[in-house]
Amino acid sequence: MRASTVILFVACLALSQAGLVEEMIQQHGFLGDSSKLDETFNTTDLRVIKEYMESVNEFGGKKLERVDEENQTAHTIVYPTNIEDGFSSEESYKAAFERLRAGSLDTLAAEQTNFVCETEYGPDYFRMAPQFKGAPLIGGAAVEFETPCFKSNTVTLAQKDDSTVVLTFKTSGKKSVLCYDWYLISNIQHFHVESVFMSKSHTVEFKDLNASDMADIKAFGIRLFRFCDGYKNALIDVIQTAKMFLGGITDKPYLPGPFGSAPTGYMTENNKKFLKEAIKWDMEEREIEDVDIPKEAIKSGDMLAIFRLDGLDEIIMWGTGSHSGHTAMCMWIDDELHVFESQDGWYWPKHGIQMNPWDTWVKNARAAGFHVAVLPLSDEASKNFDVDKAYKWFKNGIEGLPYGYHNFLFSWIDLTGDANMPPILSLDFLSPAFAVVEKISPATTSSFLGEALNKRLGTTGLKMAELSAEAAKQGKTMNDLYAMVEVEGWEYSDGMSYVCSCFVTAMWKQGGVFGDLKLNATEFSPK
Numbered sequence: 001m002r003a004s005t006v007i008l009f010v011a012c013l014a015l016s017q018a019g020l021v022e023e024m025i026q027q028h029g030f031l032g033d034s035s036k037l038d039e040t041f042n043t044t045d046l047r048v049i050k051e052y053m054e055s056v057n058e059f060g061g062k063k064l065e066r067v068d069e070e071n072q073t074a075h076t077i078v079y080p081t082n083i084e085d086g087f088s089s090e091e092s093y094k095a096a097f098e099r100l101r102a103g104s105l106d107t108l109a110a111e112q113t114n115f116v117c118e119t120e121y122g123p124d125y126f127r128m129a130p131q132f133k134g135a136p137l138i139g140g141a142a143v144e145f146e147t148p149c150f151k152s153n154t155v156t157l158a159q160k161d162d163s164t165v166v167l168t169f170k171t172s173g174k175k176s177v178l179c180y181d182w183y184l185i186s187n188i189q190h191f192h193v194e195s196v197f198m199s200k201s202h203t204v205e206f207k208d209l210n211a212s213d214m215a216d217i218k219a220f221g222i223r224l225f226r227f228c229d230g231y232k233n234a235l236i237d238v239i240q241t242a243k244m245f246l247g248g249i250t251d252k253p254y255l256p257g258p259f260g261s262a263p264t265g266y267m268t269e270n271n272k273k274f275l276k277e278a279i280k281w282d283m284e285e286r287e288i289e290d291v292d293i294p295k296e297a298i299k300s301g302d303m304l305a306i307f308r309l310d311g312l313d314e315i316i317m318w319g320t321g322s323h324s325g326h327t328a329m330c331m332w333i334d335d336e337l338h339v340f341e342s343q344d345g346w347y348w349p350k351h352g353i354q355m356n357p358w359d360t361w362v363k364n365a366r367a368a369g370f371h372v373a374v375l376p377l378s379d380e381a382s383k384n385f386d387v388d389k390a391y392k393w394f395k396n397g398i399e400g401l402p403y404g405y406h407n408f409l410f411s412w413i414d415l416t417g418d419a420n421m422p423p424i425l426s427l428d429f430l431s432p433a434f435a436v437v438e439k440i441s442p443a444t445t446s447s448f449l450g451e452a453l454n455k456r457l458g459t460t461g462l463k464m465a466e467l468s469a470e471a472a473k474q475g476k477t478m479n480d481l482y483a484m485v486e487v488e489g490w491e492y493s494d495g496m497s498y499v500c501s502c503f504v505t506a507m508w509k510q511g512g513v514f515g516d517l518k519l520n521a522t523e524f525s526p527k
Contacts, residue, residue, distance in 0.1 A: 117228040117424055123236035125244065125274050130184045130225035132418075132426035137221040138165065147226060149179035150199065157222055163209045167222050169194070169202040184225040186432045188216050188468045188478075212469050219472035225429060243270040244311035251347050253367035261347040262369035263309045271309035278318045278422065290366075293374060295337045295358055301385040301511060303375040303504060304328040304339065305526070308347075308368060318422050320412050322527035324373070327501045329508075330358070331387055340394065342503040344403035353401045353503060355394070381513050390511035398496070405447040406497035407522045410486040414523075416479040431478045435464040451492050456481045486522040501526045 117131035134143030136157040143155045151173025158166050167185060182195040190206055190213065206213075206222070229237055247258035247267045258264050263271070275281045305324035307313045313325025328341035337358040344351050347368045356364070365372060377385060413420045413427065421427050430449075438445035445464065453467045454460050462470060468478055488506065489496060498506055498521070506521035508514065 117226065123229060123233040123240060125241050125270075125277070126237065126424055127229045128227070128234040128237035128241070129424055130227045130426075130429060131424065132428040133183075133224045133226050135221035135223045135428070136167070138218060140221070143224065147181050148175065149181045150174055150196070153181075155224060157217075160205070163214070164205060164207045165209065165217055165222065167204040167206070167224075169196065169204070170200075171196055171202070172199045174199045180230070182227050182231070184227065184432075186223050186225075187213060187220070188431055188435050189213060189465045191432065191436065212465050215469045215472060216465065220468065220477065223428060223432060225426070225432075228424065240270070241311075243267065244274060244314065248308075248310055248347050248369060251349050251367075261367045267311070268309045271311060271314050274314055275317070278314075279321070279323075281317075281323065298330050298337060298358075298374060299376060299382050300331040300387045301377045301382055301390075301508065301513065302330045303377070304330065304341075305373045305375050306365075307371050308345075309371075310369075316412075316526060319420070319425075320525040320527045322525065324526045326370075327504045327526050328361075329504045330374075331355075331391065331507075333387075333391060340503075340507060342401075342403050342498050342500045344405075352403055353394075353399055353498065355399065377513070381508075384515065385508065385511040385513050387511065390507045393510040394507065398498075401495045401498065404497040404499035404502055404522075406452050406490075406492045407486045407502055408499050409448060410452055410482070410484075411499055411502055411523055411525050413482045416477070416483045427479055427482065430482065431464060431468065438464050452486070452490075453478075453481050455487075455490055455492075456484045485520055488520040488522045490522075498522065 117127075117129075133145050133153075134155065136143045136155050138157050138159045140157070145153050147153060150171045152171065154170045156168050158168070160166050171181075180195060180197045182193065185192045185194055185204055187206070190209075192204055192206070194202065194204055196202060206217075209217070227234060243266055245267070247264035248260060248262050250259055251261050252259070253261045255261075272283050275283060304327065306326040306328065307317065307324045308326070316325040317323060326341075326343075328339050328343075331338055331340060333355075338355045339358060339361040340353075340355045342353045345368065349364060350356070376382070409430075416427075418425075418427055434445045434449050438450075442463075450463065450467070454462055457467065457470050457474060457476075459467075459470055467481075471478055471481060488502075501524050502522045505519075505524040509519065509521050
């Protein structure tokens with residue numbers, strides 16, 4: 001199963017009640033006959049398909065296959081024949097979708113061996129990242145797993161006294177003489193790096209823990225992350241990944257090399273290579289790179305899908321599945337075309353939610369190294385879009401708001417597990433990572449996570465460790481909080497928050513594109 005399977009599955013959910021599923025199936029070559037299933041899939045494919053498809057079938061559904069030009073089954077999907085009856089509860093839908101999505105990511109990971117932590121591979125982008133292996137609880141079941149170095153790893157956690165816990169790590173079945181594993185072991189506040197070279201029992205003590213630490217550990221255990229690459233390769237990973245980001249650091253296009261406003265040549269090449277490896281997008285060279293689009297061809301409400309080969313947009317694309325990392329929209333105001341956006345690029349002259357004349361915006365976009373596609377609204381949506389209402393909302397306290405860092409992550413993450421995450425990244429690493437950032441730059445953690453998590457818990461001013469303890473009191477995990485809906489209209493310390501895609505969605509919403517449909521614009525990513 002590939003990412004397209006998931007997209008079609010979700011599309012079928014949305015379209016089945018409108019009677020459009022069969023039409024879409026005919027257009028894309030899906031057949032209802034599944035008699036060839038056992039003949040055309042290998043054992044691994046069958047396991048994935050049967051496990052995830054049966055999880056959907058238990059809620060009522062129809063299995064369909066897509067046959068390619070060589071009469072080989074390329075995809076299998078299940079869609080509910082009746083959404084109301086087939087998915088009778090939110091829990092049922094979420095369980096089915098998470099299993100289906102996880103199956104898709106398993107197969108995608110198998111195709112991208114350089115982005116799978118459990119495979120031996122040379123240095124590459126982001127392979128310095130540690131992958132979550134489990135979190136043993138005090139007196140609870142052991143966490144067991146296999147790694148490229150050891151056939152068996154068994155981890156348990158015990159409480160020694162009121163302020164000390166002991167993690168016991170038993171390894172066996174070493175696969176080669178020189179191999180080793182190394183781990184980041186942590187709760188929300190304390191961090192320890194442990195290297196494992198021998199098949200034996202290892203212990204790690206966490207001492208002098210306060211009440212907040214113990215509350216976190218009793219509720220969520222000690223988190224165990226294995227680094228994907230060894231020491232030497234991890235350093236190369238960092239350097240190689242840094243080449244995606246380091247350049248285009250000012251808004252001065254006349255400055256040379258990395259000090260200008262556009263991505264450098266090495267940034268461009270590294271980001272193109274990363275996109276090809278990570279999302280299978282091989283960007284083709286075009287003879288015509290610069291097209292002047294007549295203003296008259298652009299309507300109010302048309303969207304601009306943008307990406308810049310600067311590393312940040314590529315992370316957004318990798319995480320959300322999009323082919324753009326920034327969005328903006330166009331509107332005609334007083335017979336002049338303007339571009340509206342939420343923007344905070346260091347390469348951009350203005351910051352925050354803003355409007356700029358088209359000619360000015362295009363000049364800045366060229367200097368910044370933007371790649372831009374104009375995506376027009378449909379005729380019906382364009383007809384429904386009320387420019388005056390959208391502009392009035394924009395002018396009534398929205399213009400000038402800071403960029404929406406508060407919902408930057410929450411418009412992307414919707415599920416409690418790793419189904420929203422690229423193959424090599426773990427949602428469980430988010431909390432410890434930002435706890436480290438909090439020690440260095442409290443404002444950064446507060447902006448990206450802290451204030452938003454406080455909103456979800458009904459608290460104010462709590463830091464990461466306190467948030468984890470409060471979540472435990474309320475019977476929630478930190479991952480539960482990440483999956484909660486970002487409510488449009490929440491007032492943060494610097495006002496309402498709209499990241500670029502959320503802002504464009506909100507403008508469409510205020511302009512009437514969605515009619516009476518109720519939605520949270522702050523839940524929408526560039527995709």
